[in-house]
Amino acid sequence: MTHKIFWSAPYQTKLDTVITAVDGDQVQVAETIFFAFSGGQESDTGTLAGHPVLRADKRDLDIVYTLPTGHGLQLGDAVTMQIDWERRYRLMRLHFAAEMVLQLVYQLRPGIERIGAHIAPDKARVDFASETSLAPLFAEIEAATRDLVAAGHPIRTAFSDEQAGRRYWEVEGFARMACGGTHPRTTAEVGVIRLKRKNTGKGKERIEIVLDTSPHPA
8 A cells, every 4th residue: 555645744845765666668666655546626737756746646545656768666666745735735635625615605505516626726616417507696605614724623534444545534614525635734724715607517516726826834
């Protein structure tokens, strides 16, 4: 199992590790700070042993990294991994922005079903099964997220089942949710968000989320 340091140290941008498997262009490492696409959150970008990581894929409890052909790495090689911090930090902030919006929609529309989500570095989206527009909720949701940001609540993350790699986040007094992504330390780091509605088809509503401010890490 790949040891996922991005869970315990999501602000770490550089790591020395060891190659544990090589299969052509695909390699695995003992420990990693390089997040692979999961739960709608896009993969990090960066380098491994100076080579650009072309893909990062979850494979059960491991992560497999695809490098350019001819990388020359071998089993047991000591390597350095580096991620694009600016991208990671925006993904972390937008990820938790989307989580806040999701939980607030659940509170305002009990029983509504989430049917999709995607977190990119420029915006996030959450899709719901709904026959009616969710836009009338936006003012209340945006006000509630501003309050959460202003309060600067700690965002606690931990394992619910370490052997299975299941994790959750929790903001005391707000919500707790199963999630294996990366998150900022506090709600203050999310900053002000703006919401936009998209109707993607009959019975489907999409909320798009963009960041309106750019705070620095706490």
